[in-house]
Amino acid sequence: MTISTFAASAALAGCGMPGAPQPPSLDLPARITDLAAVRTGDQVALTWTMPVRNTDKLLLKGNVSARVCRSDNRTAVAPCVPLATLQFAPGSKAAFADTLPPDLATGHPDWLPYPAVPYFVELYNRKGRSAGPSNTAEVLAGEAPPAVSGLTAELRKDGVLLHWTPAPPSSSPVSIRLMRKLITPPAKKPTQSPLSEPAEPLEQTLLVPPNTHHGQVLDTHVRFGETYEYRVQRVDRITASHKALELASPLSPPVRVTVEDIFPPAVPRGLAAVATAGDNGSPAAIDLNWLPDSGSDLAGYIVYRREPGTTDDKWTRVSPSQPVIGPAYHDATAQPGHTYAYAVSAIGQNGNESARSAETQETVPAQ
Numbered sequence: 001m002t003i004s005t006f007a008a009s010a011a012l013a014g015c016g017m018p019g020a021p022q023p024p025s026l027d028l029p030a031r032i033t034d035l036a037a038v039r040t041g042d043q044v045a046l047t048w049t050m051p052v053r054n055t056d057k058l059l060l061k062g063n064v065s066a067r068v069c070r071s072d073n074r075t076a077v078a079p080c081v082p083l084a085t086l087q088f089a090p091g092s093k094a095a096f097a098d099t100l101p102p103d104l105a106t107g108h109p110d111w112l113p114y115p116a117v118p119y120f121v122e123l124y125n126r127k128g129r130s131a132g133p134s135n136t137a138e139v140l141a142g143e144a145p146p147a148v149s150g151l152t153a154e155l156r157k158d159g160v161l162l163h164w165t166p167a168p169p170s171s172s173p174v175s176i177r178l179m180r181k182l183i184t185p186p187a188k189k190p191t192q193s194p195l196s197e198p199a200e201p202l203e204q205t206l207l208v209p210p211n212t213h214h215g216q217v218l219d220t221h222v223r224f225g226e227t228y229e230y231r232v233q234r235v236d237r238i239t240a241s242h243k244a245l246e247l248a249s250p251l252s253p254p255v256r257v258t259v260e261d262i263f264p265p266a267v268p269r270g271l272a273a274v275a276t277a278g279d280n281g282s283p284a285a286i287d288l289n290w291l292p293d294s295g296s297d298l299a300g301y302i303v304y305r306r307e308p309g310t311t312d313d314k315w316t317r318v319s320p321s322q323p324v325i326g327p328a329y330h331d332a333t334a335q336p337g338h339t340y341a342y343a344v345s346a347i348g349q350n351g352n353e354s355a356r357s358a359e360t361q362e363t364v365p366a367q
Helices: 003-014
Strands: 036-040 043-049 064-071 080-088 093-099 116-124 137-140 152-156 159-163 175-182 203-208 216-219 227-240 243-248 255-258 272-276 285-289 298-306 328-331 339-348 360-363
Touching: 036 137, 036 243, 043 116, 064 093, 080 093, 137 243, 152 255, 159 227, 175 216, 203 216, 272 360, 285 339, 298 328, 328 339
Parallel strands: none
Antiparallel strands: 036 043, 043 093, 064 080, 064 116, 116 137, 152 159, 159 216, 175 203, 175 227, 227 243, 227 255, 272 285, 285 328, 298 339, 339 360
16 A cells, blocks of 8 residues: 555545435424313314424424314214414414304204314424324313303302302203402412411312202302402213213303401300309409300400399490400499399401390399
8 A cells, every 4th residue: 555545545534424315304393282172152262382393303483384173073084174274483372262063062962973073283384294183172062051140149257159040940950160260469478387378379160060059159268358250150071982071151241249357256145144242341243154156256245234124224335345355254343132134245356246145134132
């Protein structure tokens, strides 16, 4: 081997050799995998997330075309019924609303040969090519339950009572979905301790089973000082395509209620009186006691007294200006030989006072 030949070989070995040619990218948007469908009345809301990359793991550039399809549930092949072709940015949250045609929005789902209505979305590149349809999202065909009407909200001591017009007798029993939204802006609070009350969710949903609501539901999980908005819908649950699907009525018009602490504590019960005659220099007195109130908003009690058959036969407060804390009171102003009637009321932290208890009478022995 000559020197020149060796040098040429070394030079060739040291250079980067070009690799095998790579096929050009098709720039196919990646398939959608999180398509979801929710039917309310005759409306179907579709939501999904647009991909960020194509099938070659490269970032997508510019908007992507999305064709929304509804399958024909009357045929076994279920071809695509194109609903719309839309443009969405990569990575965006996409949505589309479909109105079911009359033939899919009438009759009972159990009477239909194909009660499930499938939807899918397919993405296309600029050359009209696709990597395939998305996952399938299904809703029930058939007539939705009747909408809830006459919804009212009544504030009670134990919560908010929601009442609505019952469904017609011919309707099959369905569940009730109660949707509650917190309208009052949440206050900015310092870092909470493990023992502090947790923050209230902004939105909550409750599903009430059939034959348990009878046209009304009591929401006991409310807080004083908050304003809530309620909406209600009827929900029928049916198994189709080996899965449980919902058929829901349109949402009722909203009603709002502010939960104000306008309720007094419960009326005290079990009032009893025992008189003691004065002796050894101690004055006569009447000791009262009653059953304690377990309400969390209780501030204390107020004791009233009257003297039957006299000019003082009218109720007069005998306890101090500050509420009596415990369920007992010592009346040291009672006079020997006098008969007194007593009644007790409870007063809340909000200043609201209950009605007076049933009265009791006691006579102080004459000295």
